[in-house]
Amino acid sequence: MADLLIEGLTKRFGGVTAVDNVSLHVADGEFVTLLGPSGCGKSTTLAAVAGLDRADGGRIQVGDTVYFDAARGLYRPPEARSCGLVFQSYALWPHMTVADNVAFPLTLRKVPGPERKRRIEEVLALVEMERYAARYPHELSGGQQQRVALARTLVYHPAILLLDEPLSNLDAKLRDRARAWLGELRTRLRLTTIYVTHDQIEALALSDRIVVMNGGRIAQVGAPQEIYDHPADPFVADFIGTTNFLPARVLTGAPEGGKAVLELADGQRLEVRAERPATAGSRVTLAYRPEQMRIAAEGATGATDGGAVLRTRITSRAYVGGLWQVGLDLAGAPLRLETRQPPRGEELHLWLPQAGGILFRGGADAAA
Ligand SMILES: Nc1ncnc2c1ncn2[C@@H]1O[C@H](COP(=O)(O)OP(=O)(O)OP(=O)(O)O)[C@@H](O)[C@H]1O
Numbered sequence: 001m002a003d004l005l006i007e008g009l010t011k012r013f014g015g016v017t018a019v020d021n022v023s024l025h026v027a028d029g030e031f032v033t034l035l036g037p038s039g040c041g042k043s044t045t046l047a048a049v050a051g052l053d054r055a056d057g058g059r060i061q062v063g064d065t066v067y068f069d070a071a072r073g074l075y076r077p078p079e080a081r082s083c084g085l086v087f088q089s090y091a092l093w094p095h096m097t098v099a100d101n102v103a104f105p106l107t108l109r110k111v112p113g114p115e116r117k118r119r120i121e122e123v124l125a126l127v128e129m130e131r132y133a134a135r136y137p138h139e140l141s142g143g144q145q146q147r148v149a150l151a152r153t154l155v156y157h158p159a160i161l162l163l164d165e166p167l168s169n170l171d172a173k174l175r176d177r178a179r180a181w182l183g184e185l186r187t188r189l190r191l192t193t194i195y196v197t198h199d200q201i202e203a204l205a206l207s208d209r210i211v212v213m214n215g216g217r218i219a220q221v222g223a224p225q226e227i228y229d230h231p232a233d234p235f236v237a238d239f240i241g242t243t244n245f246l247p248a249r250v251l252t253g254a255p256e257g258g259k260a261v262l263e264l265a266d267g268q269r270l271e272v273r274a275e276r277p278a279t280a281g282s283r284v285t286l287a288y289r290p291e292q293m294r295i296a297a298e299g300a301t302g303a304t305d306g307g308a309v310l311r312t313r314i315t316s317r318a319y320v321g322g323l324w325q326v327g328l329d330l331a332g333a334p335l336r337l338e339t340r341q342p343p344r345g346e347e348l349h350l351w352l353p354q355a356g357g358i359l360f361r362g363g364a365d366a367a368a
Helices: 042-050 098-108 113-126 142-154 172-189 200-206 224-229 234-239
Strands: 004-013 016-026 031-035 057-062 065-069 083-086 160-164 193-197 209-214 217-222 244-252 259-263 269-273 283-288 302-304 307-319 324-330 333-339 347-353 358-361
Touching (some): 016 042, 016 057, 031 042, 031 200, 042 193, 098 142, 113 142, 113 172, 172 200, 193 200, 209 224, 209 234, 217 234, 234 283, 234 358, 269 307, 324 347, 333 347
Parallel strands (some): 031 193, 031 209, 083 160
Antiparallel strands (some): 057 065, 244 259, 283 358, 302 307, 307 324, 324 333
């Protein structure tokens, strides 16, 4: 067990800067997820920590051991690093049983027979695969193979665990179960872990902290709820969960925490609590989660019940079991509402809360 320190990590491929000056500290026993769209630099960061790829700049340290230091020309090869790596492809040896697959890293490290046997039993019990020790990989499900791959990594007691989309080859149902299982395992293990995924549900469910990456840089680092409730910018708001963006102009400015009056493109107005300072005359974008918006009470207009009621046009409606997903047009902005109440007619009066909508500086393009 050890902590992981990444400082100013930079990796270029020709003209592309895949990882751009990334710094991150993962505490001993912490589970941190790198989350972001395809190509944002997640796997490259992980590969640099594992030593599969040599970075161009920065420093990586695990516990007291320096793995990489560009300034000192120091680079430890992967076999001299204590990293357990699991990829999305299980990469088990097809001609070896589960027990032999798990024994392989111990044989390489010349761990003596009795100790080897004890560790294999222990780790197979940990991933709940002890009953399958004599089976071959093709006799296991995808989820079971991934557990064996994990056991093969854990058996040599790595200082840190690096998981690159380990569940992405599993079908949706199996993936749900595997995620729950991985959640329980991480609570038991308390091993310093970096988990790479582009699945926000996995990130929210499993992580102590999430690192949202965009274009090789860190967009935000925080606990799952912090990232969901207080996204740092429109990119993070849009990437995590469903977000409705509403462009507006500030009529009456307010300091942070004050009340600002905003005007929409069609002249409708609403008062909001400014999470960030709002300057009169400036363009802003409001962001709402679908669960923050609701259909207004019959006959309600203007400022009411700690929020504002606004006229919208219904553009689509779909019943998705227990809920209606309703597409709306509010002053030219497309919004998505989830409601138990069946939407009727062409128009809908929408209630938006005064607090909780996030105010970003900049117009509609800030949310793009
Ligand atoms: N070996 C390589 N040669 C050239 N470019 C590369 C190489 N590996 C990665 N890149 C580029 O670096 C950037 C970051 O890639 P990386 O694989 O780290 O992204 P990622 O966030 O893990 O994406 P994904 O979710 O699709 O795996 C991308 O623009 C990618 O095309």
